[in-house]
Structure formats: structure tokens, C-alpha cells
Amino acid sequence: MKKIGILYGQENTFPQAFVDRVNSKKVKGVKAELMKLGEARQNIPNDYAVIIDRISQDVPFYRAYLKNAAITGTAVINNPFWWSADEKFFNNALAEQVGVPVPKTALLPSKNHPDDTNENSFRNLELLKWDEIYKYLGGFPFFMKPHAGGGWKSVYKVENEAELFKAYDETDQLVMMLQECVDFDSYWRCYCIGQKYVKIMPYEPRNPHHLRYQADFKVPAKLLKTIEKYVLKLNKALGYDFNTVEFAVRDGIPLAIDFCNPAPDAEATSVGPENFEWVVEHAALYAIERAQAQKTGKTNLSWGSFVQGSVKNKYTPKK
Numbered sequence: 190m191k192k193i194g195i196l197y198g199q200e201n202t203f204p205q206a207f208v209d210r211v212n213s214k215k216v217k218g219v220k221a222e223l224m225k226l227g228e229a230r231q232n233i234p235n236d237y238a239v240i241i242d243r244i245s246q247d248v249p250f251y252r253a254y255l256k257n258a259a260i261t262g263t264a265v266i267n268n269p270f271w272w273s274a275d276e277k278f279f280n281n282a283l284a285e286q287v288g289v290p291v292p293k294t295a296l297l298p299s300k301n302h303p304d305d306t307n308e309n310s311f312r313n314l315e316l317l318k319w320d321e322i323y324k325y326l327g328g329f330p331f332f333m334k335p336h337a338g339g340g341w342k343s344v345y346k347v348e349n350e351a352e353l354f355k356a357y358d359e360t361d362q363l364v365m366m367l368q369e370c371v372d373f374d375s376y377w378r379c380y381c382i383g384q385k386y387v388k389i390m391p392y393e394p395r396n397p398h399h400l401r402y403q404a405d406f407k408v409p410a411k412l413l414k415t416i417e418k419y420v421l422k423l424n425k426a427l428g429y430d431f432n433t434v435e436f437a438v439r440d441g442i443p444l445a446i447d448f449c450n451p452a453p454d455a456e457a458t459s460v461g462p463e464n465f466e467w468v469v470e471h472a473a474l475y476a477i478e479r480a481q482a483q484k485t486g487k488t489n490l491s492w493g494s495f496v497q498g499s500v501k502n503k504y505t506p507k508k
Contacts, residue, residue, distance in 0.1 A: 191238040191480040194224030196251060198244035203455040203469065207241065210473040219480050221473075229254045234261040238483040239476050241266050241431070243452045264479045264489035266430045267451045271493065276337035278366055280427065280449050283495055287426045289419045290444045292437075294368045295322050296336060301361050319350075322367060329353075330370045335363045346370065371444055373437035375406035377416055380453065380468055381424045381432050383475040384491070387417050388467045390460075392435065402461045408438070416443050423448050428493025430479075431472065 193211055197204040204223060211221035224240065235258055242265055245251035255269040281291045298314060323329070333345040333356050343363055345356035357365070378392035393404035420434045423445060433453035436443040455472075457465040483489045 191219045193221040193239040193476045194237040195241040196224045202457040206469045229257045238480045239264045268490045272451045278336040292369045297365045299362045326369045332368045371437040375438045377436045379420045379434045382471045384424045386471040426495050
């Protein structure tokens with residue numbers, strides 16, 4: 190029997206709906222359940238062919254458990270090694286490498302020294318040339334956000350230099366990005382499952398959280414096709430199996446704003462009935478596919494084309 194487990198935290202609707210949907214399909218040799226785990230014993234497999242991870246980004250013990258599960262043969266969705274390594278600034282650079290537009294972004298050192306460092310640790314660091322940064326980004330306003338993490342934590346919109354430095358002073362040891370502010374015509378949030386199933390949803394990030402999916406943007410079908418193409422490009426390059434990608438459309442060009450979400454919102458109360466039904470169904474279909482393909486004693490992880498070396502780097506010198 191190939192078991193599919195879902196590891197989750199504060200979600201109330203998606204985990205049980207996912208388990209029920211997998212089991213309702215009555216696929217021979219496959220069943221799903223809400224996962225239970227105890228201590229992890231090194232290099233010893235568990236009894237799950239597939240684990241859907243919805244919480245380890247917040248629980249270090251779960252992250253370590255999943256890495257051990259992955260190297261002993263479990264197909265973990267999403268790959269716990271990649272999610273441990275990626276961050277937003279790198280992902281923006283990778284997006285440009287594969288031809289997906291993103292906002293102009295600059296990386297800033299942490300305002301305060303990390304623990305166990307002092308001024309000698311930064312002898313290679315020059316003073317920031319703020320005027321050049323402003324010019325590169327196109328002028329105020331800007332968004333300032335952490336280079337890693339999510340959930341809209343420590344995100345600031347700054348209208349002038351005084352607001353910028355006040356916000357920067359509050360960021361303590363966080364490494365921050367300063368990003369151009371995109372005045373968008375429409376905004377879209379897209380589920381991508383299995384690097385092949387895509388659901389494009391109109392989204393209004395300026396609304397209260399429970400109303401953000403209540404948006405209705407009129408756009409050409411060609412634009413939605415471009416967005417779908419970009420979603421697939423990003424997820425294939427990054428290696429995400431269960432992700433959301435957000436796009437802000439400015440002057441007809443979709444700019445990828447946020448596209449590394451290893452446990453994207455799938456609660457019925459926030460995404461709405463139609464989107465909830467789509468994500469439950471396609472998560473179930475993909476988990477069953479992975480369970481049927483899982484091979485005991487072998488690595489069953491997905492890796493992005495970047496890691497596999499198939500993304501061509503235009504800066505690589507000729508041999």
C-alpha cells in the first residue's frame with residue numbers, strides 16, 4: 190500500500206478535504222491520511238510514499254524530519270532541501286535568467302550586526318550609495334521587504350527617504366530588499382501544482398485578506414496565456430510542485446511579484462469555493478501520481494531545471 194500523508198498546522202479545511210478526495214478516488218494500492226509522526230531515526234525510512242508538507246517552514250523539527258524522509262525514499266512535496274536554500278532575491282535573479290519579468294530590486298545589508306559579529310566582520314562592505322540605488326529603481330515610492338520569508342511580515346511601502354530610513358531602522362538583523370513599486374492595472378495569483386496544472390485567479394492585494402479573491406479584472410485572453418507560460422517557466426526552473434505565483438500587470442506586461450510559497454493559502458474561507466475545489470482536486474491527482482511513481486529505496490524528489498543544470502547562463506564564459 191502506498192500511503193500519502195499530509196503534514197499541516199493551523200489549516201482547518203484543506204487537509205481533511207485533500208485526504209477525503211484522494212480516498213474517494215479509490216485508486217488501488219493508494220490511500221491518504223492526516224500524518225502522525227514521532228522522533229526521526231537517522232537513515233531509517235518511514236511508511237509514507239508521499240508527504241504533502243504544509244507547515245515545516247514554521248517548525249524546524251518537521252523540516253529536519255522531512256529531509257531524513259526524503260533521503261530514505263519518500264516523495265516530499267515540496268522538496269525540503271530546495272525550500273531550505275531558496276530566497277526571494279536569488280529567485281528574482283533566476284526569473285530574469287529564464288525570461289520572466291520582475292520588478293527592479295536591490296539587496297541591502299542588515300541594519301544591525303548579526304549576533305557574534307562586530308565591525309571587523311564587515312571590513313569588505315562599502316557604504317551604500319543611496320542615490321544610485323534610487324536611480325536604478327526609478328525613484329520613490331519603494332517596497333522594502335525581507336530577502337527571505339513570507340506572510341507579508343516586515344513589508345514596508347516607503348514614500349520618501351525619511352520613511353525609508355525609519356523602516357530600515359526597524360528591520361534589526363533582517364537582510365532586506367528594496368524594490369520598485371509597481372502601479373498595476375490588474376493583479377493575479379496563480380496556483381501551480383505538479384509543474385503542469387495552473388489555475389489563474391484575479392486577486393486584489395489591497396483588499397482585506399478575506400476579500401482579496403473578490404476581484405474582476407478584464408484582460409485579453411493572450412495576457413492570461415502569457416501569465417500561464419510564465420507560471421510554468423518559474424516552477425519548472427525552481428522545482429516547486431505546489432506553489433503560488435503572483436503577477437502585477439503594468440502596461441500589459443506581467444511582472445512576477447511573489448513566487449516562492451511552499452505552503453500557499455488553500456483555506457476554503459479565504460480562497461473561495463471554486464478555487465478551493467480546484468486546488469483540492471489537483472493536489473489529490475498529483476499526489477496519487479507521485480505515489481504510484483514512487484520507488485522504494487531511491488530518491489523521489491523533484492528538482493528544478495536550474496539545479497539540474499539545464500538553465501543556460503548567458504554570463505558563463507566560453508571554454
